[in-house]
Amino acid sequence: MSFIHSQHQSFSGERSNNMHSFTATSEKRSSFKGVILAIVAIICSSCIPPFVNLYKGVSIPVIGAWRHQLSCIYCIPLSWYMLRKLPKIDKRVFTWTTLSEIVLAATFFCIASVMFLMSSRKTLYSHTMTLANSGGIILILVNVIRLIPINRYEIIGTxxxxxxxxxxxxxxxxxxAxxxxxxxxxxxxxxxSMPCYTLAFVFNSRAIQKLPSLVVFHCFSVVQLVLFTxxxxxxxxxxxxxxxxxDPIGGLFGWSDPxxxxxxxxxxxxxxxxxxxxxxxxxxxxxPPHIVNGIFLLEPFVGQLIGTLLGQDGWPTIxxxxxxxxxxIGLGFTIMGNAKTKDEEDVPKEILDIELSQSSLL
Incomplete structure (x- = not known):
């Protein structure tokens, strides 16, 4: 009997070790995927203004309609896969509240993206991306007005x-150029565009808590397509x-022109x-959000380099x-303050359930 018990303990210990090893391996794989996605994200988001401005003579709303048309088409199989993969998803998440959050996010994002692209046609890409990414300070200023405590990192950063x-x-x-x-x-x-991106991110982050991220993005693109059209x-x-x-200039399907x-x-x-x-x-x-914020602090530098190499921008001055x-550096301090508050408080401040900065998702 003791032999059987010892064998059972040995088997249980081995199974526990195997499970721990499997979990560690899964976490490593997930981290590796996250790093790869982060690299792809910073490059692709930095490419938005330089590549979109390759449409010569096309108005910004028409470009927006083209881009979201194609995004919707590309996302159909991916969103279908996500919903099939999660058959137990509660249908009650598709409530008026969730839909209103997505609509509000898309509305503010449309305004922000139009302002962003108009900015990129008049000033350097580094200016556009840096200023658009600074929305986190608005949330801090709102907290100051509402007498919500902020730490010294957030004050210095602002x-x-x-x-x-x-x-x-x-x-x-x-x-x-x-x-x-x-x-x-x-x-x-x-x-x-800065406060509009901030508000879009607030409403989008709420929707993500109820639906798979890819499904939220797909719905987000559909609403933007309707708004631009x-x-x-x-x-x-x-x-x-x-x-x-x-028509290659004003047609809604002009993207398919040769x-x-x-x-x-x-x-x-x-x-x-x-x-x-x-x-x-x-x-x-x-x-976590503060890490995502830190990743996109590189966007203005990468975007400026791409724009200059494409001959669209001159080299910046001092x-x-x-x-x-x-x-x-300032946004880095606000992100540190955000992370520090999360670590120190059991219940985060209201500002902490939304991201402190966001990039020019266009």
Whole structure:
């Protein structure tokens, strides 16, 4: 009997060790996937303004409609797979509350993406991305107004970010290699996009808690497609015959024109659509929010390099380098403060259930 018991203990211990080994291996695989996804995310999101601006002569709302059309098409099999893979998902998550969160997120994101792309056509990409990514300080300022305590890292970070923003706006010497340059106007558009991205991220993060991230992104893209199409129908002044055609300038299906089809299907849809925007959502499956925030602090530097190599931007002047560096350091401090508060408090502050910064998911 003791022999059987000892054999059972030995088997149980071996099974426990095997399970521990399997769990450790799974965690390593998951971490490796997360690192690969993070690298892909930072490259793809940084490519959005340079690649989208390859559509010469096409208005920003039409580009938005094209991009979200293709994103919806690309996501259909992936979303179907996710829903099939999770057959026990509670259908009650598709409530009016969840849908309203997705609609609000998409609405604010549409406004932000239009401002972002308008900014990228007037100022350097590093200015656009740096300013658009600075939305975290708005949440901190809101907490100050509401008398919610903030720590010293968040205070220092906010001050440094504001100094960096002033340095960027004062750069009057940098020029774009293509199009007209108006640093102040372009930076203003980017600053307008900042709170819109913040609000979009707030509502999106709530929806992700109830639905698979890929499904949220798909619904998010569908709503944006409807919004862009509605805007074009009402305000563009494009004739219906042209609008519902493959016209390469004003047609809703113009992405399929021979001039654009390769750019649209091979670059814009997968890189600037599914990966460039979706990776913000997908990374939350692998890393906590403050780590995701830290990853995207590299976006302005990578985006500026890509834009300059493509001949769309000139090299920045010293004010841009100083401003971008200050904003990056300041946001780093706010992220540290966010993480520190999470570690110290059992119940996080209201600011902690949303991300402190977000990139130009366009």
């Amino acid at each position: 001050i440094v970010v504001v100094c960096g923003i002033f340095a960027l706006i004062n750069d009057s010497e940098s020029t774009k 293509e199009g007209s340059t108006n640093i102040l106007l372009g930076d203003t558009f980017a600053l307008i 509605t805007y074009i129908l009402i305000f563009s002044g494009i004739e219906m015959q042209v609008l519902f055609s493959r 001039n654009w089809i390769l750019l649209s299907t091979l670059i814009i849809a997968p890189i600037c659509g599914v990966l460039g925007v979706g990776c913000y959502v997908f990374l939350l499956d692998f890393f 004010f841009t380098y100083i401003g971008a560096l200050l904003v990056t």
